[in-house]
Structure formats: C-alpha cells, structure tokens
Amino acid sequence: MGVFIYEFNNKTASDQDIQDLKELIYKHKIVVIKEQDLSPDQYCDFGYRLGDIEKYYQPMYHHPEREEIFVSSNVPENGQQIGVPKTGKFWHADYAFMPKPFAFSMVYPQAIPSKNRGTYFIDMFKAFRGLPDDLKSIATESSCYHSVRRFFKIRPDDVYRPISEILDEIEQVTPPSKHPTTFTHPVTGETVLYINDGFTYRIDNSEEEPLDTNILQKMLAISGQLDNRFEHPLIEHHEFELGDVRIWDNRSLVHCAHHAANSEPTISFRLTLYDSYPFYE
Ligand SMILES: [Fe+2]
Numbered sequence: 319m320g321v322f323i324y325e326f327n328n329k330t331a332s333d334q335d336i337q338d339l340k341e342l343i344y345k346h347k348i349v350v351i352k353e354q355d356l357s358p359d360q361y362c363d364f365g366y367r368l369g370d371i372e373k374y375y376q377p378m379y380h381h382p383e384r385e386e387i388f389v390s391s392n393v394p395e396n397g398q399q400i401g402v403p404k405t406g407k408f409w410h411a412d413y414a415f416m417p418k419p420f421a422f423s424m425v426y427p428q429a430i431p432s433k434n435r436g437t438y439f440i441d442m443f444k445a446f447r448g449l450p451d452d453l454k455s456i457a458t459e460s461s462c463y464h465s466v467r468r469f470f471k472i473r474p475d476d477v478y479r480p481i482s483e484i485l486d487e488i489e490q491v492t493p494p495s496k497h498p499t500t501f502t503h504p505v506t507g508e509t510v511l512y513i514n515d516g517f518t519y520r521i522d523n524s525e526e527e528p529l530d531t532n533i534l535q536k537m538l539a540i541s542g543q544l545d546n547r548f549e550h551p552l553i554e555h556h557e558f559e560l561g562d563v564r565i566w567d568n569r570s571l572v573h574c575a576h577h578a579a580n581s582e583p584t585i586s587f588r589l590t591l592y593d594s595y596p597f598y599e
Pocket residue numbers: 406410411412573
C-alpha cells in the first residue's frame with residue numbers, strides 16, 4: 319500500500335493539488351510526503367487544508383504551542399515531559415472508541431530511533447474479503463462495541479488515586495461506542511471490517527444480543543491482528559525517515575506503532591482530520 323510524493327509544498331499547492339492529494343489517500347490508503355520541513359504552525363496550516371482538525375480529548379498529549387498536535391515523545395524539554403511516550407503500541411484505528419472517528423491520521427516524526435522505527439498497518443477491506451462466508455454474513459449483520467479502557471494511559475495526576483475511581487472516570491468521559499462491524503467506505507465503496515484488537519471488546523447480533531466473543535477473536539485472527547510476530551501476510555511494515563509526513567485512511571486501516579526497545583529519542587507529531595463525508599453511511 320501507499321505512494322510517495324516528492325516536491326510537495328503546501329505554500330504553493332493549489333486547491334486542486336490538495337484535492338488530488340486527498341484522492342490519493344483514499345485510493346492508496348497511505349501517502350508519504352517526503353522532505354517536509356514544517357514548523358508546528360505550518361504543519362497545522364497544512365492539516366487545515368486537508369480537513370477539520372480534531373484535537374485529542376486529553377490535554378496531556380497536546381503540543382505546548384498548538385493544542386491540535388498530539389505529541390508522542392520520550393524526550394523531556396527543560397525537565398518537563400511533553401506529550402506522552404510510547405503511544406499506540408497495539409492494533410487500533412484512531413478514535414474507534416469515540417462516536418465519530420475521523421477520516422485521516424497524519425504523522426510527522428521529529429526524532430526517530432536508529433532502528434525499529436515505523437508503523438504496522440493492515441487493510442481491513444482485505445481482511446473482510448478474507449473471512450469465510452459464515453463470518454462474512456455475521457460481520458455484515460452485527461455491531462461491535464469499542465472502549466479505550468484497556469489502553470487508557472495513567473496520567474501523572476492519577477498517581478495515588480484508587481484504580482476504581484480512574485476506571486469510573488474512563489467510563490464516564492469515554493463511554494464505549496457502538497459501530498457496525500462492517501461498513502461501506504463512503505469514497506471507495508469498499509466493505510471495511512471495522513474491528514481492532516485494542517478497543518473492540520463485544521459483538522452484538524442485529525437484535526442487540528451479545529454474540530460469543532470467540533467470533534470476534536476469529537475475525538481478529540484472520541485479519542492478522544493476533545499475530546505477535548507480525549508475520550501475517552496482511553501486515554505491512556512502513557518505516558519512516560525524517561522529513562516524512564505520512565497520511566493514512568483511518569476508515570480502512572488499523573495500525574500498530576513499532577517502538578524501539580531501547581530509549582533512543584523518539585518524537586512524532588500527529589494531526590487527526592475529518593473529511594466532508596460521514597465516517598460511514
Ligand atoms: Fe494511532
């Protein structure tokens with residue numbers, strides 16, 4: 319999956335160029351724009367041309383100057399933690415646990431480790447196509463619940479709080495979201511299997527009765543998300559280089575961050591965007 323784009327400059331790009339870029343994202347699912355050198359303001363300017371930026375619901379992830387930027391970083395600045403270290407190291411689609419997930423995720427690395435850098439992706443349209451017929455028909459007639467609870471990151475202020483209070487707060491602030499197990503992508507028309515190992519925990523039939531969670535586990539296994547060795551044929555590893563701005567279709571793909579085992583400096587800036595279509599019909 320994916321295409322590289324060279325010699326792109328947001329300052330000189332026409333509205334048609336931006337439209338063409340969006341079409342490339344839908345068509346190829348991943349677009350990497352090479353050799354970018356953007357300040358936080360310039361990065362946000364670029365994001366706003368592609369869609370409406372949604373800032374992350376938790377302020378501890380925000381960039382100190384631009385709250386729209388979600389910062390993943392293990393590098394303190396002036397003794398202060400900026401953003402949150404080692405984010406997204408599990409299979410997920412961004413904001414699947416929210417009622418209205420967004421169309422595009424955009425990542426701009428600022429410091430990268432010497433090895434083990436990149437992101438794993440799975441195309442959940444291909445995963446749907448790979449289901450046997452019985453699971454396909456269950457998938458098209460069911461819904462799933464998604465919650466952030468398993469991967470909610472404890473905040474510095476949570477230290478010494480009872481775990482039950484934190485869990486109650488998670489349920490209150492981000493109650494589970496229910497989405498159809500499959501939906502039609504509003505642009506490509508593909509059927510997307512919208513489940514992920516990190517957030518999806520329950521599958522209901524069309525009568526809203528819970529189904530055996532083994533069904534969900536089988537679908538996740540066929541999609542490749544339960545392969546701890548990352549060797550499943552649907553898993554693609556995409557490395558990044560400094561200067562890359564990677565944008566992907568957050569409807570079709572699930573992803574899993576690949577973090578270095580050591581503590582080499584790693585910083586990336588993420589923007590998340592709505593397009594002009596509903597997430598699904
Ligand atoms: Fe993510």
